[in-house]
């Protein structure tokens with residue numbers, strides 16, 4: 757099934773994790789991970805996205821130390837992988853890999869496709885933990901690429917529409933990428 761949310765966003769599992777695996781996991785996995793930074797544990801990694809001691813600031817690759825360090829030249833002692841390791845063959849990210857990582861951060865550094873919890877803009881519409889699940893009518897949505905999905909309408913969010921799948925996960929989708937019929941439906945449901 758073609759899911760609407762997979763249309764454009766960079767996917768962590770499919771695109772980012774393989775890059776980190778190839779270029780960073782050697783030193784950043786397991787209990788002895790360098791600098792205490794474990795990238796293989798999704799939980800540990802998730803704690804460093806936003807929060808008190810962030811490696812990644814969702815939406816801002818220019819301020820995220822992970823993308824900053826990965827982009828530094830070998831002449832800089834703060835670069836990752838560290839320059840001495842590069843001399844022993846540890847390869848830095850290629851420009852294309854770094855661009856993808858930066859784009860993923862710009863898009864909110866989500867670890868799962870359509871994971872609304874990591875998206876600051878979606879926070880106001882995310883139900884509080886333990887809140888009774890909202891009973892909402894499911895609608896059929898389609899996009900300009902011919903994909904379709906059953907989801908309930910949550911809110912209009914600027915140029916995006918926030919939808920919720922049957923399993924309760926929420927995601928934002930650009931209104932402009934919906935079919936004309938689905939755009940009209942979103943506007944009607946938003947009372948516009």
Ligand code: HEC
Pocket residue numbers: 776779780781782783784790791792793811821822823825826834836837838841846848849
């Ligand atoms: C050859 C081993 C090695 C490789 C490969 C490596 N690192 Fe590191 N990394 C280290 C060491 C050692 C430290 C701790 C010392 C430091 O911060 O300079 C560290 C620390 C870091 C930190 C700081 C952690 C913190 O909590 O402040 C970040 C961010 C980081 N690495 C990112 C990366 C990224 C991204 C890659 C892949 C492109 C990578 N590293 C690959 C050895 C490595």
